[in-house]
Amino acid sequence: MSPDSSRPTEQHPVAVGDRITVNVDRPAHGGEGIAYLPDGRIVFVRGGIPGDVLRVEITKVKKRFTAARIIDVVQSSPHRVPQRCAAAARGAGCCDYGHVDPAAEDALKRAVLLDQLHRIGRLSDEDIPEVESIALEPVSGWRTRVRLGVDATGHAGTRIAGSHELLSIACMQALPGMLEGVVGPGAGRFTPGAELIVAVDSTGDRHVVESRRAARGRRTEAIQRTLEGSGVCTEKIGGHTYHLPATAFWQAHKEAPATFTAIVRSWLTDALSSDTDAVPSAPGAPVGWDLYGGAGLFAPALLDALRETSGYSDSSVISVEQSAMAGECGRSALADLPVEFRTGEVDAEVPQLPAPRAVVLDPPRTGAGADTVSAIAGARPSAVIHVGCDPATFARDIAAWSASGFRLARLAVIGAFPGTHHLEAFGLLVPDHG
Structure with a gap:
């Protein structure tokens, strides 16, 4: 041929x-x-x-x-539409949906998620509730944290898709002005081979730090050099103030923390209020689990839902996170709340925890896995919110919930990564009494 x-x-x-x-x-x-x-x-x-x-x-x-x-x-x-991101137009791997009309992104991502739930999750149409779509604005200039490479000449830039080569062109995802003096004309020089992290916190302060380049799929938390700002980001959400290193995980879209916590609070309150079949797993005030909890972003919302639906003001939350640094940040930010932070692997900690009334889990891109889902399901929570940033592993985990006797009661696709194929999925799971 x-x-x-x-x-x-x-x-x-x-x-x-x-x-x-x-x-x-x-x-x-x-x-x-x-x-x-x-x-x-x-x-x-x-x-x-x-x-x-x-x-x-x-x-x-x-x-x-x-x-x-x-x-x-x-x-x-x-x-x-014409590619909206100058970096992606030159081959950068950042905005792979930059050529898609923003108004059409939601339908594409919803179709992808439904396909994964059907094929990988083995769910029928009857098993899947109507998908709720939540778009976050703005659709450009939304990212509060950017990780860049530094080439042999000390120039920082975005990586070309499928390559280690860099482009010294700012991506449209970055907040306006965020990369001035860092990428493009007039940019400074940095340590060759380093990873450069630029973060703008909720006070508007910019932090520029260098760290060692991490292996693919891994995150480096250690700061090698602070070039601008203190290197510690201040994030205010729901009356609580978090102080995190610029290298630490925090939701990228500037509207994501408030939107995500509002969903957790609303969905759990509704689910627990209507759970007439619930049998208390233990006497006294209910406990919630915040798994893969990071710095505890979801813990206050989970606690609010427990208190509102149980009438117990001494309800409490246990947050489990592998990163000791994230746990310390959360412990300091939520010192006024009955939230216990435990450092360790979720698989190892779950068998040691008191039975929960409700659970929130936000596993990494690789998902929680069937064994972890089975262990959580075995504790018989009345409601679970499962968060996933990868539709394939999210669908696999939902299949595990189904096999463990839980059904998908609510489902949302959140446009937390505009201009990219990435999405955030929220699923509410409840025991299948039928």
Whole structure:
């Protein structure tokens, strides 16, 4: 088959390097579009969106699917717009939905989540409640924390997708003015090979620090050098003030902390108030579990729901987090509340905890896993809020909840990462008494 062939056949299947024209049918997890070959195999096209007609080059061929990159947009989807991010337009891996009309993002992400719940979660339409959509504004200039690489010449920049190369161009996600003097014209020089963290806290102070570059998927909390600010961010939410190192985890979108805590408080209050079948797991004031709790962002909202629905002012929360530093930050911020912080792995701590009335868990991108879900479910909480930032692992965890006797009562997709394929999913799970 020649590189310019446009219609592969079963007698002449596609090979790496072939160029064909495809119609994108639906979105896939990871910022790709799904098209089909005449032989029925799926083609995953990075950057493709439903409605696109694309000229693509095959980059990978497997037995059941192929992958391709866009050579030319033959006919644009009605949802395609010019790339809104200057860095992504030059190949950076930051805004992989920057070419999608912001008004269309929610539908694409909702479709991806539902697909994962059907295929990986093995849920039927009847098992999935109506999806609630919550968009966070603004859709650009929303990110309060940015991690950048530093090249051999000391220039900081955003990494090119699939590469270690850097672009000294500011991403549209960053708060306005956040990267001035850091990236682009007039930028300073930094330690070659370092990771540069820029954070703007809720007081408006900017902190610029260097840390060692972490392995992929890991986070480095140690600050090697503070270049601007104190290096300690002040975050105020719900009457509480958190002091965290700039390297620590905090929700990236400036509106996310308030939105997320409001959902936890509202959903749990509603669920616990209507739980007429609840059997107290232990006498006295109820306990809540805040698992993978970080600095305890969700703990006050969980505590409010327990107090409001039980009538016990001495309700309490136990927060479990692997990072000792995050636990210390939370312990200081919530010193006036009955919140106990425990440092350790959730799997190891759960069997030692008193039975909960309600649970909030916000596991890392890899998810909680079936064993952890089973252990939590075995404690028979009346309501659980499961938070996931990856639709595939979220769906896998929801399948584990289903296998453990819980049903999905509410589901929301939150647009906490505008301009990217990432989403935040919130699921409310309750015991399936039916």
